Amino acid sequence: MVFLNMRIKQIICCVFVSCFLVSALGCEAFVRKFTRKKKTQVEEEMVLEPEEFKGPGLSKEQLYRQYFLFWKSWQTELIEAFLQARSQKKKLDCAQQAIDNLNNLRPLLNTDAQTKLDVYIGQLKNLKHEIEGDAYNTHNIGNRQIAERIKMNVLRDFSWQKIKDSVI
Secondary structure (H helix, E strand, O other), rough: HHHHHHHHHHHHHHHHHHHHHHHHHHHHHHHHHOOOOOOOOOOOOOOOOOOOOOOOOHHHHHHHHHHHHHHHHHHHHHHHHHHHOOOOOHHHHHHHHHHHHHHHHHHEOOOOHHHHHHHHHHHHHHHHHHHHHOOOOOOOOHHHHHHHHHHHHHHHOOOHHHOOOOEO
16 A cells, blocks of 8 residues: 555656646747847947047146146155055056156146256156066165155256246
């Protein structure tokens, strides 16, 4: 009797599972759920003539003040990177940004001021080269002092009050 009850339960279970499989595989929604959908491709408009968009026109004074402020913030960030012993990559990035912003100031100045600015750009490039060679941060103090000296000299010589007559 026990054997018969177990056999009946197995038969009922097999019938139930087979009915479920037949209904599940035959169901269109179930099949649709597990089939890969085609990717829709969005076609972008082809640009035939590139257009150069220019920002709002800034005066020479505004450009000078903007680049000078950017330089000052990157130079301060470089000094802070030395104080906090940040990574060499961070220091190199700060030095490069400071150099780039001084280079952006250069065309706004007359030739006398440009030659004076070239000295500080050269000093910053030398400092960047020193940072590249100092993989183990052994010269942090000396490099920080150089960066502070460059900052102090540029602030002294290229503040707007002193340089406004040299802006062309």
